[in-house]
Amino acid sequence: MSAPALAVRAAVPERDVEVELTVPAGRVLALLGPNGAGKSTVLGLAAGTVRPGSGEVRVAGRRVAGEGAWVPPHARRISLLAQEPLLLPHLDVLANVAFGPRARGVARRAADELARTRLAEVGAEALAERRVHRLSGGQAQRVALARALAPDPHLLLLDEPLSALDVDAAAQLRQVLRAALRGSGRTAVVVTHDLLDVLALADDVVVLEAGRVVEQGTTAEVLGRPRSGFGARLAGVNLLLGERVAADAVRAGDDVVHGLASAQPATTCRAAAAFSPRAVAVHRAAPGGSPRNVLPARVTGLEQQGALVRVRGETASGSRLAADVTPASLSALRIGVGDDVVLVVKAAEVEIYDA
Numbered sequence: 001m002s003a004p005a006l007a008v009r010a011a012v013p014e015r016d017v018e019v020e021l022t023v024p025a026g027r028v029l030a031l032l033g034p035n036g037a038g039k040s041t042v043l044g045l046a047a048g049t050v051r052p053g054s055g056e057v058r059v060a061g062r063r064v065a066g067e068g069a070w071v072p073p074h075a076r077r078i079s080l081l082a083q084e085p086l087l088l089p090h091l092d093v094l095a096n097v098a099f100g101p102r103a104r105g106v107a108r109r110a111a112d113e114l115a116r117t118r119l120a121e122v123g124a125e126a127l128a129e130r131r132v133h134r135l136s137g138g139q140a141q142r143v144a145l146a147r148a149l150a151p152d153p154h155l156l157l158l159d160e161p162l163s164a165l166d167v168d169a170a171a172q173l174r175q176v177l178r179a180a181l182r183g184s185g186r187t188a189v190v191v192t193h194d195l196l197d198v199l200a201l202a203d204d205v206v207v208l209e210a211g212r213v214v215e216q217g218t219t220a221e222v223l224g225r226p227r228s229g230f231g232a233r234l235a236g237v238n239l240l241l242g243e244r245v246a247a248d249a250v251r252a253g254d255d256v257v258h259g260l261a262s263a264q265p266a267t268t269c270r271a272a273a274a275f276s277p278r279a280v281a282v283h284r285a286a287p288g289g290s291p292r293n294v295l296p297a298r299v300t301g302l303e304q305q306g307a308l309v310r311v312r313g314e315t316a317s318g319s320r321l322a323a324d325v326t327p328a329s330l331s332a333l334r335i336g337v338g339d340d341v342v343l344v345v346k347a348a349e350v351e352i353y354d355a
């Protein structure tokens with residue numbers, strides 16, 4: 001087996017970041033997490049703009065940072081596509097894309113040819129002779145992608161690459177990125193806050209919170225069975241993380257939720273209960289009847305969610321939950337922020353799994 005394209009096992013104490021993660025060659029990893037979680041720091045460790053206080057960083061098997069080792073950024077064969085396209089303003093598009101290969105010693109004609117191939121790959125062939133200042137935001141970012149791909153890097157780092165673009169340009173570039181990355185053999189780490197980027201681009205997901213990896217897995221695993229608050233928000237589900245108190249029940253504080261357990265509970269007692277906000281009904285008082293989970297909560301917010309209204313609530317134990325209800329039912333209930341309600345969800349709608 002070949003070495004991973006990126007292996008980080010490092011701490012940056014002054015930022016309280018301590019992470020261990022690997023990116024196998026040929027895969028795309030989405031690096032997610034709230035503001036200040038450490039995403040940029042991990043990119044910096046890979047790129048060589050941040051030095052680890054301890055531990056090491058390897059790129060394609062080579063130690064690029066760590067005790068007694070330091071490879072400067074330009075010698076790591078890593079390309080960065082940032083929020084803003086970092087193009088050289090005095091060169092035309094073709095020369096911008098040919099710049100990296102030229103710097104690695106490729107002859108002029110071959111570098112130009114390679115640049116045209118990369119421009120064609122991102123749908124920007126027709127822009128080859130254009131001056132950089134005459135490009136739109138979306139065009140410039142395409143050219144920046146071609147430029148990042150041209151030196152054939154071990155690893156491509158994408159730092160919120162679509163966030164400076166309007167919705168249409170972002171959607172187009174997302175497809176271009178998808179074509180350039182998925183199944184291409186290229187390896188990338190993409191920092192994003194956008195679920196659409198994760199779905200379109202990522203094979204794997206790592207979630208960081210407060211400088212630590214709190215969750216990792218394939219995109220399907222993390223979205224299907226999130227094990228962190230951030231992962232649950234991304235997946236759009238309610239998540240109670242706590243201890244397993246029965247094969248089919250999880251307790252978080254005083255909140256106990258029953259559900260359908262995965263076949264074989266592990267010996268660990270950390271477990272998660274996940275359910276959709278659409279499966280949650282909102283009542284003024286606990287209803288009688290069939291096996292249900294009943295969670296008293298205080299309403300903390302109301303917001304429109306498509307054709308429904310999302311009712312946000314918090315239980316006395318601090319579990320934050322959401323219920324999506326129709327405007328008509330909400331109006332009949334006459335509830336507002338600060339009111340006490342009862343959130344009800346059938347056990348059959350709850351999935352219980354190890355966390």
Ligand SMILES: Nc1ncnc2c1ncn2[C@@H]1O[C@H](COP(=O)(O)OP(=O)(O)OP(=O)(O)O)[C@@H](O)[C@H]1O
Nearest residue numbers: 014015016017033034035036037038039040041042
């Ligand atoms: N240049 C710096 N010097 C010192 N501390 C920093 C520096 N940059 C970031 N930090 C701190 O390091 C921690 C991780 O920040 P980082 O920028 O890596 O998070 P992030 O997940 O990229 O956040 P965001 O989504 O806001 O960009 C935070 O506590 C932050 O305040």
